[in-house]
Structure formats: structure tokens, C-alpha cells
Amino acid sequence: MDYTTSPLRKPLDEELTLFRDAVRKFLEREIAPHRETWLKNGIVDREAYRKAGEQGFLLMWADEKYGGLGIRDFRFEQILIEEQNRIMETGLLLTLHSRLVASYFDHFGTEEQKQRFLPPAIRGETIFGIAMTEPGAGSDLAGIKARAEDKGDHWLLNGQKTYISNGILGDVFIVAAKTDPTVQHAIGLFIIEGHMPGFSRGNKLRKMGMHSQDTAELYFDNVKLPKENLLGDPARGFYHMMKGLAEERLISSVVSLAMAQQAFKLTCDYVTERKAFGKRIADFQNSRFILARLKTELDVAQVFVDRMVELHNDGLLDSVMAAEGKLMTSELVGRVTDQGVQLHGGAGYMAEYPISQLYTDCRVHRIFAGTSEIMQEIISRAILKEYE
Numbered sequence: 001m002d003y004t005t006s007p008l009r010k011p012l013d014e015e016l017t018l019f020r021d022a023v024r025k026f027l028e029r030e031i032a033p034h035r036e037t038w039l040k041n042g043i044v045d046r047e048a049y050r051k052a053g054e055q056g057f058l059l060m061w062a063d064e065k066y067g068g069l070g071i072r073d074f075r076f077e078q079i080l081i082e083e084q085n086r087i088m089e090t091g092l093l094l095t096l097h098s099r100l101v102a103s104y105f106d107h108f109g110t111e112e113q114k115q116r117f118l119p120p121a122i123r124g125e126t127i128f129g130i131a132m133t134e135p136g137a138g139s140d141l142a143g144i145k146a147r148a149e150d151k152g153d154h155w156l157l158n159g160q161k162t163y164i165s166n167g168i169l170g171d172v173f174i175v176a177a178k179t180d181p182t183v184q185h186a187i188g189l190f191i192i193e194g195h196m197p198g199f200s201r202g203n204k205l206r207k208m209g210m211h212s213q214d215t216a217e218l219y220f221d222n223v224k225l226p227k228e229n230l231l232g233d234p235a236r237g238f239y240h241m242m243k244g245l246a247e248e249r250l251i252s253s254v255v256s257l258a259m260a261q262q263a264f265k266l267t268c269d270y271v272t273e274r275k276a277f278g279k280r281i282a283d284f285q286n287s288r289f290i291l292a293r294l295k296t297e298l299d300v301a302q303v304f305v306d307r308m309v310e311l312h313n314d315g316l317l318d319s320v321m322a323a324e325g326k327l328m329t330s331e332l333v334g335r336v337t338d339q340g341v342q343l344h345g346g347a348g349y350m351a352e353y354p355i356s357q358l359y360t361d362c363r364v365h366r367i368f369a370g371t372s373e374i375m376q377e378i379i380s381r382a383i384l385k386e387y388e
């Protein structure tokens, strides 16, 4: 049972098939052998980004003149995500680097910024992160307090960010800061480089899951930023962030679903091996019915997500539809992993069984990139708007 070749999905053409094969081999050879060490260290090896870069797997969308492949078809990224979830490496955030952060350069970067920041990121020599959340503001982004003051020939940045993925490993961060505290949505996006005086990082935060991912606090104490490090319009950063929302939620949906598919497979493997009362766990009606319901939900979700990918490729995916995908898939992976742990019995609670890692890794999917409650706000607002 391999969901990647399910007849519900459009068959891949030769190029995509070869790509999946190349990614799978790369991940098995270069990434999977390091997983245990990275989990213990609480951080992945930065060399992994360089190796992914060598294969052309980073910022695949970027133009060839920067060293990219110019591949804008999102199915390539989807395959990368699915394959990464097959080996269950959740700390190596290739897609955060390549799309969630790098896309800002694509949409709002000047030619000079693209020339400066894209080539080393494509080679995996610099690692990207994005810093919006603060101790006092997460869902309510307009409430951030970090402040960037226009000092004529430079910007002066002060403030603090928290829960930042790649917080330790990151070399370049896009940081959201208020440019006019009297105007609620006056936010600018700034490019912060790791070596800048006044920039520092806290310790790695200890988390429930995603143990190989370095999540940290970032501090900005009178960081003097050259004017060239402003990304886009200094008063429209909030709207710049909105522009990427459909893709951000699509990515989140693809990741949640790939993880749910993996959890389902692990569960099927286990219940068809393990025996109790003289029969396989899979032979109890309760187990079979759980599997049947989950499989049905997974198939429906896969069709929905694949359709979102198609719409995105055609420039037609809107952020509300993508919020539906994010809500549905992040809740689904929660159910699949929870039932998966239950069907594993005590083994499901043991760290050595991968289902237990998936259970804790996926919990954050209902929280980051917009919580389930915020997704429901967005979707319900759109429904009610039609009645205004």
C-alpha cells in the first residue's frame, strides 16, 4: 500500500517520477543515517543543507541566473515533502528555507538583494529563517512590539522574537518589526544577518516534539541595519506577509498529510504483525473499522490537497481554501497518530517506535502557521461575508 502511487492521484510523468526517485535515494543515503544523532543533539547538521543544495533541491523555483532550476511547479516541492516525511526527518526544514522564507525575496526583493542572498541559499551555504512571533504576539501579528526606526541612513532594530525555527542554525532571518507604532499595520520586513552587532540568540528551546529542530529566541539590541536590508515597503510588511499565506497553508497541508500517511502505514504494518488473543490486532473488528475510517479520510484529504496543488500551480489557490486544507489536514494527522498510538498499545508510547515520534511531532501542526482556531475564523468570516 503506497499512497504515492494511489490511483486517486494523477500519475507522475517521467520527470517527476525520476525526481521522486532521486529525492528518495538522496534522503536514504545522506539524511536518514544521521537522524538519531540529530535527535540527540537537538539540531541537524548544517552540512545537510549543503548536500541538498548540491542536488538542486533548494529554492528549486529560483531563476537559473541565481543558480536555481527555475522550476515553479509546486509538485516538485510536494514530492520533496512527502519523501522527507517517509524518512520522518522533521528537523531539517528544507521547505521553510526554500519557500516559506526565500519566497519573500522572490516577491519583494530588489535585484541587488536577490543577487546577494539567493545564490548562497540555493547552494545551502546559508540557511534561512523567519521571525514574526514574539512572547506577546503570535496569532495577533499586528500586536508585535519589535521596532525598526528610520534613522536616515540606516534602520535601528530593537525587540525580541520567540519560537523561531532554525533559530540557532539560521544565517539570514526575515524579521517583522513595527515601523510606525501609532499605525496598527505599519510593519516592515527586514533582513538580519547572523553576524550583525546587537543580534543574539537564546538557547535552543526544549519542545514536546520535533527534537532535531532548533527552535530559539532571537534578540535585537540596537541592531544597525543598512537601508538595503529592508525588504519591500516599510509600511506594508503586514500585507506582504498576507501574500504568502495561501502557499504557507498549502505547504502546511502537504506536510500534515504526508505525516498522516506515514503514521497510517506504520500502524497497518504493526497491527498486521502483532498478535493478541491468538489473532492479529488487525483482525479485531474495532481495529479494522478504525483503519477503514482513517483510510477513507486520508484518501479524501489526498484528493483535496492534490487539487490545491493544481490550483496553486495555476495561480488560483486562495488563502481561504488553503485555510480549509490546513485545518482539515492538521486535525487529521492528530487523529491518525492518536489512533495509531492506541493500536500500537504500550509500544506506541515507547520512543523507539516511530509512531510515538509522529504523535508528538505533529501536535504543533494545529498551532503554527496559524492555529486551527484562526483557520476557522478565516473560513467562517468568508462564509458570512457572502451574506453581508
Ligand SMILES: Cc1cc2nc3c(=O)[nH]c(=O)nc-3n(C[C@H](O)[C@H](O)[C@H](O)COP(=O)(O)OP(=O)(O)OC[C@H]3O[C@@H](n4cnc5c(N)ncnc54)[C@H](O)[C@@H]3O)c2cc1C
Residues within 6 Å of the ligand: 129, 130, 131, 132, 133, 136, 137, 138, 139, 140, 162, 163, 164, 165, 166, 207, 210, 215, 364, 367, 368, 369, 370, 371, 372, 373, 374, 377
Ligand atoms: C515548534 C514551533 C515552531 C515555530 N516556528 C516559528 C517561526 O519559525 N517563525 C515564527 O515567526 N513563529 C514560529 N512559531 C510560532 C507560531 O507561529 C505561533 O506559536 C502561533 O502562531 C500561535 O501563536 P501563539 O503561540 O502566540 O498563541 P496565541 O496567539 O497566544 O494563542 C493561544 C490560543 O488562543 C487562541 N486564539 C488566539 N486568537 C484567537 C482568536 N481570535 N479566536 C479564537 N481563538 C484564538 C489560539 O488559537 C490558541 O489556541 C513556531 C511555534 C512553534 C511551537
